[in-house]
Amino acid sequence: MKKRHLLIAGLACMTILGACNNDDAGSSGQAVVEVDGHEISDAEFVDMLKERYGEAILQELVQRHLISQAADSVEIPQEEIDEELETFKSQIGVETDDEMLDALSNQFGITVENKEEFVNEYILPPLVLEKLAVEGVEITDEEKQAYFDENRDSLIEVEASHILVEDEETAEEVLDRLEAGDDFAELASEYSVDPSAEANNGDLGFFGKGDMVPEFEEAAFNMEIDEVSEPVESTYGYHIILVTDRKDSYEELEEKIHDTLMRERSRTQEEVLRDLLAQADINVLDDQFEGLFDLPDAPPVEDTPEIDGEDASDEAEDQAEDADENAEEEDES
Template sequence: MDKRIKIMLFSIVSIVLLIIVIAVTPEIVKYMDENRAVAIVNGEKITKKEFAINYKSQINYYGLDKAFLSQKVGDKTYEQQIKEDILDSLILRQIELQQARKRNITLTSAEKKAIDQQIEQYKSDSQSGAEFKQYLQTIGATENDFKDQVIKSQIISKLYDEVTKSQKASDAEIESYYNSHKSDFVEVKASHILFKVNDSKEETAKKKKAEEVLQMIKSGQSFEKLAQKYSEDETTKQKGGDLGYFRKGQMVKEFEDAAFSLNIGEVSNVVKTSYGFHIIKVADKKQLSLNDVKDEIKSTVESQKKDEYYKSLIEKWKKEAKIKKFENVLKSVSI
C-alpha cells in the first residue's frame, strides 16, 4: 500500500476515534462522577448516584426548595442536616443488606416477579404511569434504579422477620400488659346526633340548632327520635344515631373524650369536632376481658419485643462496622 494512502487512512481513523471520544466523554465523566463514593461501609461503596436519588426523592416528597434548604437549624443548614440524615440511613441500610447476605436472605423469583408486575401495572395506567415517569426524571433515577430500591427494602424486611422470629410473648407478659393498660380495653356503646359544619359561615347557626335539640332531650323527648329527625349523619340517623361499640383510638379525640367521660344513660353537652357539632348518648360501657383481647395483646407485645431486639442488633452491627464518609462528594450533590 502506498505510504501516502496509509497516512491518509491513519488520519481518518484517528479523526473518527477522536469524534467518538469527544461524543462519549460527557457520559464517561458523568458515569465516573455518579460512581464516586459518598461512603464506604465494610469495604462496600455507597455511590453518589444512589445518595442523590434518595436525597432528591425526599426533597421532592416534602416539596422543599433551595430557599428552605439554605436556612439554619442550629449550626447547620437544613440541607446539611438532611444530607447527613439520609447518608446515615443509607449506611444503616448497607449494613442491613450485608447482614442479610451473610444469612443468604434474598428475594425469590416469585417475589421479584411480583415487583415487576407492580411496576408494569403502575406504568400501564395513563395517570399513574405519567406521574411515575415524571417522578423518576425528577429524582434522576431509571426504572432499574427504582426497582433496586424496592428490592433492597424487601430484603431488609425479610431480614427483620428472620432475626426477630424468636421474640415471642409469654402468658405472663400478656397478662401484665393487660393489667397495666386496662383503660385501653374499655368499650363504649354510644349514639349521636350530628349537625354538620361544611363552612365556617354555618357554625353559629349549627351550634344554635344543636343547643336547641339538646334542650329537647333534657325536657324528656326521645334521643332516638330526635336523631332520626335532626341528625345529618346519614349512616346512623335511621338507627337513632347508634354508632355501636367502639374503643379509644377509633373516634376523633374530642368525640372520644366526651363519650368515655359519660356514664351509661348520660347525654353530653354539645361537642365540637372537625365534622361539626354532636350530642352524644352512652348506652353501654364494658371492660373487655383478657381472653377477649389476648390475641391483640400478644401481637402488640411481640411487635414491641421484635422492634427492641432489632434495634439492639442494629446498634451492635453499627459498632462493628468500618465506615468512611466522603464529605466533599456529599457536598457536590444538589437539587
C-alpha cells in the first residue's frame, strides 16, 4: 500500500514543535534576537509560532496520541517495521542507524535517544493506521477467484532482464556474443546504458502490464521463458530482452489479487483518523483552538430505493399510480 506520507510531514511538524516546546522559552521574556537595539523575546517568538502553526501541531499531537492508544490492539510484524525503517533511511540518503540519528538532528531538528525511540514515535504510527484501515475487511477465496477470472489478462506478470544500448549495431553485437555463449548478466554490466544495470546486471524483476514502455511490454509479454528477443526499439534505445519467469496462474497471482482487493475495500488513513477522533473524548482548553476537533455533521442521507425493500416497492407503487393518472388524462383528452 501507499503510505508513509505522514512520516516526513510529521517530522516537519515536530521540528516546529521543538521550537514551541523549548524549555527556556515561555514567560521569561528572554530575548531570542536583537535587531538595531530592539529585542524579540521568547514569548513573541512562541506566540507567532503558535498563531501560524499551532493548529497543525495540535492536530498532530492529538492524532499521535490516538494512534498510540490504538496501537495496543494492532500487531505489526517486525519485518514490516524493519522494511519501513530501511525505506526511510533511503529517503534521507543514509545507511546506518547513527547516520540516521545525525540526519534527524541536523535536517529536522529532532533529537531521539536511539533507533527504538524513533521507531516508536515515527515508524509505527503510519503502520498502525495501515492496519486499522483494513481492520474487519475479509476477502474470500471465491471473491479472489472471481477477480482472477475477470481480470486475468491484466494481472499477468513477467520477470525479465534487459540490455539497453544506444544503436542497433551495438544491439546486434550483443546478440552475437549471446549466441556465442556469453553470460547475459555480464553483458548487461558491460554494455547496458541503463543506469540501474551496474547494480542489478539488467535484472528488472517481475512487472505487470503498463509498467514498461509499450514496445518493451509488447515483446516481453509475447515471449517464452528463457527466450532472448531480437533488438526492440523504444524511446530509450534498443533493448535485448531475456524473459526468465512468468506468473499467470491463480496460485501465482493470489497474493497480488488479495492485496488489490484489500486496497479497494480498506478505509483511507483520513477515514481512520476521523473515526478515532469521533470516538475520543477531546476537551480543548485553549480558546484559540476552540472547535478545532469538532467534526462536521454527516450530510443528510438521500432517499434511495432498497433492493427488494419497502422503499423500493413504495416508490414503484407511486410511479404506477402516476402512470395510471397520466393515462386517464390522455384518455379524457
